[in-house]
Amino acid sequence: MKRTELLSRILVITGILIVLAAPIAARAIGAQGVIEVHGRIAESGGWTPSTIRVQAGMPIHLRLTSDDVMHGFAIGQSDTPAVDVLPGQVTEITLTFDKPGTYAYYCTRWCGPNHWRMRGIIEVTGEEPVSPQVTTPPLYLMLNLDIDAPHPASVTLDRIPDAQYGEQFSALLPAAYLTPDYYRSHSPAQIYLDLRADPALVSLAGSDIWDLVAYIWLSNTTPEGLAEGQRLFAQNCAACHGETGGGNGVFSANITALAGKTPANFSDPAITLGASPALLQGKILRGGMGTGMPSWGPLFTDQQTWDLVGFLYTFQFK
Ligand code: HEC
Ligand SMILES: [Cu+2]
CATH class of the missing domain: 1.10.760.10 (Cytochrome c-like domain)
Structure with a gap:
């Protein structure tokens, strides 16, 4: 084998290794974006955590579960469909927020008279400044x-x-x-x-x-x-x-x-x-x-x- 041939083979193999390794690396980064969220009726504390911080453009994987009765999980002002959150089960969803800002999440199941108090906040940070209030006041x-x-x-x-x-x-x-x-x-x-x-x-x-x-x-x-x-x-x-x-x-x-x-x-x-x-x-x-x-x-x-x-x-x- 000529020297140049060997060199080019090594290059090709390294290239293949990089391509193979990339998704593994990405998954490792993604793993850090996994967050366990527990739902409890408002009287017992509502959502834990009640504030989630995330980078704009970075997917977060939520593992949702309930510590008591059936709850639901939805994001305000978004088209993401609501999912059920059941005791003893884990519901997984992946969310990506493109724009920095503050988003509300809330329970969609009538779990008790204080059900509507079951709310939390997702704080999305990013390079882009938080979109200025272009909306007119109500x-x-x-x-x-x-x-x-x-x-x-x-x-x-x-x-x-x-x-x-x-x-x-x-x-x-x-x-x-x-x-x-x-x-x-x-x-x-x-x-x-x-x-x-x-x-x-x-x-x-x-x-x-x-x-x-x-x-x-x-x-x-x-x-x-x-x-x-x-x-x-x-x-x-x-x-x-x-x-x-x-x-x-x-x-x-x-x-x-x-x-x-x-x-x-x-x-x-x-x-x-x-x-x-x-x-x-x-x-x-x-x-x-x-x-x-x-x-x-x-x-x-x-x-x-x-x-x-x-x-x-x-x-x-x-
Ligand atoms: C947890 C119970 C509860 C829920 C859920 C609720 N409301 Fe109310 N709402 C009330 C109470 C109590 C009042 C009376 C407040 C007062 O007298 O100041 C009220 C008052 C109102 C008023 C004021 C009426 C007026 O003429 O002054 C509007 C409008 C209203 N609700 C709309 C809604 C809408 C729309 C929803 C659903 C998106 C909703 N409410 C959900 C309890 C609720
Ligand atoms: Cu609930």
Whole structure:
């Protein structure tokens, strides 16, 4: 064998060895990214660890298990599907966060009245600076709304306003009332009063005006948005607020005992017709401090909160 030939063979073999070794090395790095996460009901401490630190772009492998009852695991504002976390079993998931920032993770199974307190944080660090708050503040802050002030509707109707019936009067309706800006910043009761005072609508009876109010709501929703709102409500809200919004979900008695406040009854027109979308969204984002109403800001996207708001009015509008 010539010398050069030998040399080139050695080079080839080294090359092959490097190629073979690379995945092994990568797996070794990955192994450090394995984190065991234990779930326990909130009263026993919730998630351990409750803060997970990770590098942007680096996969982390979570081994999820429960120390008591069945829990679920999901990441807020993300498309990653929720997984179940069962006692005596390990559920493995791999996550990669591309952008530095803070992400919330939470339990998706109703494990007890304090279930919604089962939350944790994933801190993602990286070269790239934490993405600056490009998002505008939520509408209730822009409008300077005091979302804690009582807001009973000053006018209501003795039957459910019917959006489809209202549509027949829509030709009379000045277009400005249909804009999202107007819809989101006015409660149905305020819209009723505005329409009642509008010269364009003097020919209509009070009940017709209410049907128009429902029509304005329907025009600002989509069937997909209402379906998503319904799904989110059933999953996250019904246990307190009740399947039909009556404030009487399976946990409402516990919440009343714990927090001294009963979950809002959306089937009461005085409550729901007196609240603007901006106010409802504000309550959903921020939660009711100390009242047992969780804050959902870190968990839902902006669109999801508006979908929920649109859905809440289905307890009042047909
Ligand atoms: C753990 C129980 C609980 C859960 C879960 C819960 N809520 Fe509530 N919610 C409450 C309580 C209690 C209040 C009343 C707070 C008060 O009176 O200040 C409330 C109030 C509200 C209000 C304010 C109503 C008003 O007119 O002032 C809105 C809106 C609301 N909840 C929406 C939701 C939505 C949407 C969800 C699900 C994403 C949800 N809630 C989940 C307990 C809960
Ligand atoms: Cu749980």
